[in-house]
Amino acid sequence: xxxxxxxxxxxxxxxxxxxxxxxxxxxxxxxxxxxxxxxxxxxxxxxxxxxxxxxxxxxxxxxxxxxxxxxxxxxxxxxxxxxxxxxxxxxxxxxxxxxxxxxxxxxxxxxxxxxxxxxxxxxxxxxxxxxxxxxxxxxxxxxxxxxxxxxxxxxxxxxxxxxxxxxxxxxxxxxxxxxxxxxxxxxxxxxxxxxxxxxxxxxxxxxxxxxxxxxxxxxxxxxxxxxxxxxxxxxxxxxxxxxxxxxxxxxxxxxxxxxxxxxxxxxxxxxxxxx
Amino acid sequence: xxxxxxxxxxxxxxxxxxxxxxxxxxxxxxxxxxxxxxxxxxxxxxxxxxxxxxxxxxxxxxxxxxxxxxxxxxxxxxxxxxxxxxxxxxxxxxxxxxxxxxxxxxxxxxxxxxxxxxxxxxxxxxxxxxxxxxxxxxxxxxxxxxxxxxxxxxxxxxxxxxxxxxxxxxxxxxxxxxxxxxxxxxxxxxxxxxxxxxxxxxxxxxxxxxxxxxxxxxxxxxxxxxxxxxxxxxxxxxxxxxxxxxxxxxxxxxxxxxxxxxxxxxxxxxxxxxxxxxxxxxxxxxxxxxxxxxxxxxxxxxxxxxxxxxxxxxxxxxxxxxxxxxxxxxxxxxxxxxxxxxxxxxxxxxxxxxxxxxxxxxxxxxxxxxxxxxxxxxxxxxxxxxxxxxxxxxxxxxxxxxxxx
Numbered sequence: 001x002x003x004x005x006x007x008x009x010x011x012x013x014x015x016x017x018x019x020x021x022x023x024x025x026x027x028x029x030x031x032x033x034x035x036x037x038x039x040x041x042x043x044x045x046x047x048x049x050x051x052x053x054x055x056x057x058x059x060x061x062x063x064x065x066x067x068x069x070x071x072x073x074x075x076x077x078x079x080x081x082x083x084x085x086x087x088x089x090x091x092x093x094x095x096x097x098x099x100x101x102x103x104x105x106x107x108x109x110x111x112x113x114x115x116x117x118x119x120x121x122x123x124x125x126x127x128x129x130x131x132x133x134x135x136x137x138x139x140x141x142x143x144x145x146x147x148x149x150x151x152x153x154x155x156x157x158x159x160x161x162x163x164x165x166x167x168x169x170x171x172x173x174x175x176x177x178x179x180x181x182x183x184x185x186x187x188x189x190x191x192x193x194x195x196x197x198x199x200x201x202x203x204x205x206x207x208x209x210x211x212x213x214x215x216x217x218x219x220x221x222x223x224x225x226x227x228x229x230x231x232x233x234x235x236x237x238x239x240x241x242x243x244x245x246x247x248x249x250x251x252x253x254x255x256x257x258x259x260x261x262x263x264x265x266x267x268x269x270x271x272x273x274x275x
Numbered sequence: 276x277x278x279x280x281x282x283x284x285x286x287x288x289x290x291x292x293x294x295x296x297x298x299x300x301x302x303x304x305x306x307x308x309x310x311x312x313x314x315x316x317x318x319x320x321x322x323x324x325x326x327x328x329x330x331x332x333x334x335x336x337x338x339x340x341x342x343x344x345x346x347x348x349x350x351x352x353x354x355x356x357x358x359x360x361x362x363x364x365x366x367x368x369x370x371x372x373x374x375x376x377x378x379x380x381x382x383x384x385x386x387x388x389x390x391x392x393x394x395x396x397x398x399x400x401x402x403x404x405x406x407x408x409x410x411x412x413x414x415x416x417x418x419x420x421x422x423x424x425x426x427x428x429x430x431x432x433x434x435x436x437x438x439x440x441x442x443x444x445x446x447x448x449x450x451x452x453x454x455x456x457x458x459x460x461x462x463x464x465x466x467x468x469x470x471x472x473x474x475x476x477x478x479x480x481x482x483x484x485x486x487x488x489x490x491x492x493x494x495x496x497x498x499x500x501x502x503x504x505x506x507x508x509x510x511x512x513x514x515x516x517x518x519x520x521x522x523x524x525x526x527x528x529x530x531x532x533x534x535x536x537x538x539x540x541x542x543x544x545x546x547x548x549x550x551x552x553x554x555x556x557x558x559x560x561x562x563x564x565x566x567x568x569x570x571x572x573x574x575x576x577x578x579x580x581x582x583x584x585x586x587x588x589x590x591x592x593x594x595x596x597x598x599x600x601x602x603x604x605x606x607x608x609x610x611x612x613x614x615x616x617x618x619x620x621x622x623x624x625x626x627x628x629x630x631x632x633x634x635x636x637x638x639x640x641x642x643x644x645x646x647x648x649x650x651x652x653x654x655x656x657x658x659x660x661x662x663x664x665x666x667x668x669x670x671x672x673x674x675x676x677x678x679x680x
Contacts, residue, residue, distance in 0.1 A: 055579040056454065056565060058461045059304040065448060077577040103302055103564045108578025130302045130564065134292065155306040157468050162309060180306050181466035 002147030006096040006124045006172050009046060010207055017224035018046035019266045020209060021259050022233030024067035025050045025084050026076025028244040032251055033084035039252035041095050044263025049231065052081050052101030059129045061182040063234035066241050078105045082121040089122035098125040098151060111139055115146035125149035125172045133165050140169055154200055156180045163203050173207040173229060174200055184234025187213035190222045197226040217265035224269035232262050285532040285607060293482020296604055298597035301481040302564045306465045315483040317388045322490065327383065334379055339369045341494065345502035350628040358651035360644060362661040363499045372634065372663030373495060373523045374405035378474055380491035382409040385472030393417040395474045396460040398425055398453035399589030400432025401663055402476030407441035417441040420459040422452040425588045432667050450582040453592045457566050477520025478596035481567030485596050492526025495660060500530050503658055511658040513537045517640040518610065519590035521599045523662035528608060540599060541643040543585035544612035552584035556595040557603050557610040570597045586615035586671060587635035613642035619675055621645055622665060634663030
């Protein structure tokens, strides 16, 4: 039986909110990839989300589009992302890693082959942005057989009729897309996040992660008052992109410092559970 | 043969999931799923509503100028020395191409759904112009996404859209052409799900778009079928149309799918199929998922979408409508290609023999007609869709021919 790092970590978090930090795999280079993931953990990320670069990331805003481009121009492939996770796993066998990407690179790789290779590399869950429940049937079997979580997205356009459909095959956690939009552009007001999380919690026992538009420690703190997991993507990718553009020599160090500021904000968001 | 059941109709697709065989579907972000379901339900209700149909037909007649003529091109036929060639004159439509057939239907649907804002992507600018036109006609604000490279090579259409009040937004990502404009339009839609209607310009994208666009473009083939029967008392032997995303081709072909008529779609071979610089998806593509549908794509072994090339901005797209991918897979439609140079030669031939400047897109279809017509006897009939006029392309053609304007 494959070890379920995601369940272990969520259990360990208990009622403390957790931080999910995102980077595009292989951004800015395949060599730096594992060190950047390790830096996110060192900074205090509880889960790691790794983007699989795609030439046409239609659900992503400018920051993650740029991260995809940097990763692709550095020669990153899906195989490369899996290798990167495997290298990260040599020093960290506890932090859950979730892949996030688009269907086409996975289809080109082969769904079965992908699921097996991902599990072997130490991946724990998969989010494919452009695979809604209507198209997910061919993915579910291979992903489950490999012991991976199939993570589903709920959005501001999800209504009560559609939610059960989304939840039917969801595992790991439920990812709530906080705003109708692409990654890293608009942000949801706190009241809206609170209402959405409450609605989802009433429908599922899965932990609820909230992402899209969470860019600062202050905003992460407000989201963490309500969500089980707070996802920060574009802002981390910007730190990498800016450091890379400056020719900075310690990109992992800059990532670690930024993630630490987010982790601190998330950990102290609910004073009642810190004690 | 006589006692065999008639072959099942090829005109019944897609299925309830939006699939044509293995192609099509709804590969979109979850945020868009409820919107697609809403568009699908609204379209099904509208197409069954005689009042909607009557309003659309009235506008097609009085605003677009339909039916477009079916024209026997005598000097072109004589020059090529073979089959009789008929041109379906959709370039005479208001705005100069077939695109408006679809825009009118979709904008009427948007209005029926209470949507207050129209967005579109455009390649050559013909769909953008048609959408901006219809949006102006109904007083709706309109944003058109267009690749920065296409903006450069289609200046007249950009200015035309701006005159019509559209906000033309340059897209600089990727290859800065049609596929990137479509990414950006999808990003806009996902960010404005409640008030915005996305008018997709070709028979691709997520279900119900491929079927809806086809239904709206079928007016081309329905008219042409009746017109050729009236003119010649029989069906044509061959129908030819250019294929980028494939909306004019599916519009012409679909009403002939169950007839004994050969159908050929012509893709852009750019600088040649032996180079990487072409856009012949059906000839060289492999199955994959882009822009909401599973179809044939020009992609690398890692599933990254390749950049394409064609002198025609309207054909410069790495995917193709899913129904074409299916029609190819079952062998009902054959797909050929024509290079930039062949399209340029065809452009000039039609200008000189018939006094018609074709758009560079149907010039590709004509290039194929030039290849096959001379080998066909004089009693054979070719029906070609002249889906757009060439005024927008004169700068591109001038540059290619080394002429100073």
